[in-house]
Amino acid sequence: MGIISRGFSGRSREHNPDLPPGQYLAEDFPVLSAGPTPDIDTADWSFRVQTESGKQYTWSWDEMQALGLEEIHTDIHCVTRWSKLGTSWRGISLDKIFAGIETENAYVMAHSYGGYTTNVPLEDLLDGKAWIATEYDGEPLDPEHGGPARLLVPHLYFWKSAKWVNGLRMMETDDPGFWEQNGYHLYGDPWLEQRYW
Numbered sequence: 228m229g230i231i232s233r234g235f236s237g238r239s240r241e242h243n244p245d246l247p248p249g250q251y252l253a254e255d256f257p258v259l260s261a262g263p264t265p266d267i268d269t270a271d272w273s274f275r276v277q278t279e280s281g282k283q284y285t286w287s288w289d290e291m292q293a294l295g296l297e298e299i300h301t302d303i304h305c306v307t308r309w310s311k312l313g314t315s316w317r318g319i320s321l322d323k324i325f326a327g328i329e330t331e332n333a334y335v336m337a338h339s340y341g342g343y344t345t346n347v348p349l350e351d352l353l354d355g356k357a358w359i360a361t362e363y364d365g366e367p368l369d370p371e372h373g374g375p376a377r378l379l380v381p382h383l384y385f386w387k388s389a390k391w392v393n394g395l396r397m398m399e400t401d402d403p404g405f406w407e408q409n410g411y412h413l414y415g416d417p418w419l420e421q422r423y424w
């Protein structure tokens with residue numbers, strides 16, 4: 228069994244151009260959480276963007292859904308080397324959230340229920356590159372995978388896709404989040420294998 232899966236992974240790595248260097252294809256959907264899975268009712272859920280002026284923009288669950296869900300078909304890549312190709316999600320584009328927000332800051336800290344944080348340049352969240360995802364594979368997002376809502380930034384390693392996300396804080400500098408303070412790369416491009424620093 229072990230020999231067969233190693234052989235299969237090796238072949239996938241060599242022949243699949245959609246697989247970034249050093250990644251293998253996962254058949255299942257692994258769960259990776261640094262802490263317990265929070266239990267969040269959408270009635271209590273809210274999302275907040277805070278800018279350098281101190282201004283706060285907030286959305287309830289219904290207000291967020293009213294921005295409009297779009298279909299997302301994308302590959303995801305975890306720094307622990309598994310990738311999934313062609314995953315299906317629905318979510319709200321970050322372009323819609325930032326449409327009414329005034330900021331001069333170029334960096335964002337994503338915050339989650341439970342205290343997880345991760346830093347992302349603002350430009351990596353715009354132009355159709357990132358979403359607040361609320362559905363996976365036609366179902367409401369499983370709590371283990373970040374439900375009711377997670378950040379989805381699939382062009383970066385998956386630790387940037389903060390589960391149970393509840394807000395974004397604008398930053399003038401690219402300050403490190405939780406894993407970035409613990410040695411993960413500040414940016415995390417899977418095609419450049421920006422795993423650790």
Ligand SMILES: Nc1nc2c(c(=O)[nH]1)N[C@H]1C(S)=C(S)[C@@H](COP(=O)(O)O)O[C@H]1N2
Pocket residue numbers: 256257258259260261262305306339340341343371372373385386387388389390391
């Ligand atoms: N809030 C929160 N978000 C998180 C994490 C976490 O521990 N807490 N882990 C990150 C990491 S390292 C990965 S690989 C992905 C895993 O997502 P999954 O459990 O849905 O596969 O979530 C990311 N988002």
Ligand SMILES: [Mo]
Pocket residue numbers: 259305306307385386
């Ligand atoms: Mo990860």
